[in-house]
Amino acid sequence: MNDFPFIADEEIQELAKKEAERQANGLEMIPSENHTSEAVLNVLGSRLTDKYSEGYPGARYYGGCEIVDQVENIAIERAKELFGVTHANVQAYSGSPANQAVYFALLEPGDTVLGMHLFYGGHMTHGLKVNFSGTLYNSVQYHTDKSGFIDYDEVAKMAREHKPKLIVGGYTAYPRKVDWKKLREIADSVDAFLLADISHISALVVSGDHPSPVGIADVVMTTTHKGMRGPRGALILCNGNPSTPLKKLEKTKENIPSLIDRAIIPGLQGGPHNHQTAGIAVALKQALQPEFKxxxxxxxxxxxxxxxxxxxxxxxxxxxxxxxxxxxxxxxxxxxxxxxxxxxxxxxxxxxxxxxxxxxxxxxxxxxxxxxxxxxxxxxxxxxxxxxxxxxxxxxxxxxxxxxxxxxxxxxxxxxxxxxxxxxx
Ligand SMILES: Cc1ncc(COP(=O)(O)O)c(C=O)c1O
Incomplete structure (x- = not known):
């Protein structure tokens, strides 16, 4: 018997209980928040958290990955089925690292990115000057019109003027539907990649209450908490297939699946959080049920x-x-x-x-x-x-x-x- 004192932390347990009570006794109306199921909470507190597994299923840098390989493969297959894509990366630690991975995959430092300004409904990772996206990259920012609607004419004008390599569509505080086709036309007019960040609206995309950017944007990113009711995490979705490893990759559209996977690891992250991947898999199973629609x-x-x-x-x-x-x-x-x-x-x-x-x-x-x-x-x-x-x-x-x-x-x-x-x- 190990006599190391694995003491329970009553102080923290009490605070966790109090937070659960605070949520239960009030109305949580922050639009990026939700309540996960017990099925998700259970796997988040499982031994999957202990396992290191740098790499991808079938190609890891650690032994003992037979089980976590299965967990990650299930999460990947469910993400592909739910959103109708051929490639899904489920390892990003959260939404901001996922956006960072997309930038890292598609751009060189100093390249121009056109995204919505934070104060008009964009997210910090869409080019805010004090964020990595506005310091490592040349960020130019679009706005809404006076009534608060996306000003697509301004997006087109700024695209012509600044020739961004990436346009970011997707918002954190925007109450209206996004015209993905219009953003695609603008991106095509200057030969830019289009990233759709659907973190806020992914549940509505699944239910058909918001148009899907799949097949229109080059990369689709969503957090897995918010509307998806999963654990903190993110999915990076695209079409195409990863190429054979170790080949030097041009930053072209056909290479996007490999570029994304390599941006996550070895580019930005180490070991995936396997308990989190499991929670994502559970949430995706729930999202595949008719009740989720x-x-x-x-x-x-x-x-x-x-x-x-x-x-x-x-x-x-x-x-x-x-x-x-x-x-x-x-x-x-x-x-x-x-x-x-x-x-x-x-x-x-x-x-x-x-x-x-x-x-x-x-x-x-x-x-x-x-x-x-x-x-x-x-x-x-x-x-x-x-x-x-x-x-x-x-x-x-x-x-x-x-x-x-x-x-x-x-x-x-x-x-x-x-x-x-x-x-x-
Ligand atoms: C549109 C959008 N993208 C990215 C993020 C970042 O996600 P995270 O907080 O998980 O880093 C958010 C968070 O609110 C968001 O609203």
Missing amino acids: EYGHQVAKNAKVLADELMKRGFELVTGGTDTHLMVIDMNNKGLSGKEAEKALGKAGITVNKNTVPFDPRSPFDPSGIRLGTPALTTRGMKEKEMVQVAAWIDEAVQHADDDAHLKNMHKEITKFTKDFPLPS
Whole structure:
């Protein structure tokens, strides 16, 4: 018997329990968050976490990989089936490293990348000046128009002017459908690669509630948490087949599968996180069931009802609504900053995040807006009827933003309501 003290850490266990209670007792409305199933949580806490397996199934730098090879192959096959591609890399540690891998695969340092500016709905990894994507590469950034819609004319104009080698389509705070074909035309006009980052909308792509970029973009990347309800991680998807190893590869379209695989390892990462790969496989199995399509439809329906109800109550939504899972609300006409609104809603048990709005006159540290969405509430079984109630609560909390006692009472009421909508088990 090993007498090394494998003590339990009650302090951390208690905090994990408290976090589970916080989630269960409130309304998690940050659109990039969701609740994973117990099946996913179980494999995340398994012995798969112990295993090193640098390389890919069948070609590893370590022994003892027979079982993790099977796990990774299952995850790959499910990802290919779900999204209809011929090549999937499931090893990226998360969304940002996955985007980094795509850049590393397709570009040379200093090449030009055209992506949406963070303050208009893009992600940091789409070229923000303080991110790797804006320091290692020559980043130029497009914006939305005044109403918050992607300004495709500006994208085309900037592409002509700057001749990017990569155009990034895909957003973190954009409530409308993306016209992938238009982005493809623009990319083709300057001979650029097109990356579709569908991290936020992949569940809607699976359910058919958002057009798929597969077959249009050269590379499709999605995180596996968010809408997909899996563990933290990412899928990098493309068509084509990897070539024989060790050949020097030109950065051409036909070499993309190999370029991606080599960018992940040896380019950027060491051993894959096998417990995470297993969790991704489980989440993908769930996403392949017909019920997942129902889930995606309901996420979109819930967002529409919530948006309509909020607008009826005088909230100003960027673009005047949503056709995805999320909405961005300009709080200026309600007399609150985004930060103040986030705080007041938080006290009432409604978790959202502050967010810039297009052409925001305020600082990004205390911007004008908030961003919220329906994926996590939908996972808990909430439907249109509940969205009407949620809109009423958001309105009430905003109206009583300075009244802590009122917000505290609201939190109690919301906690009572959530008992009918437990976290998945
Ligand atoms: C569009 C988009 N891409 C990439 C990422 C990065 O993912 P991660 O936080 O897993 O690094 C995010 C995260 O919110 C995102 O919204």
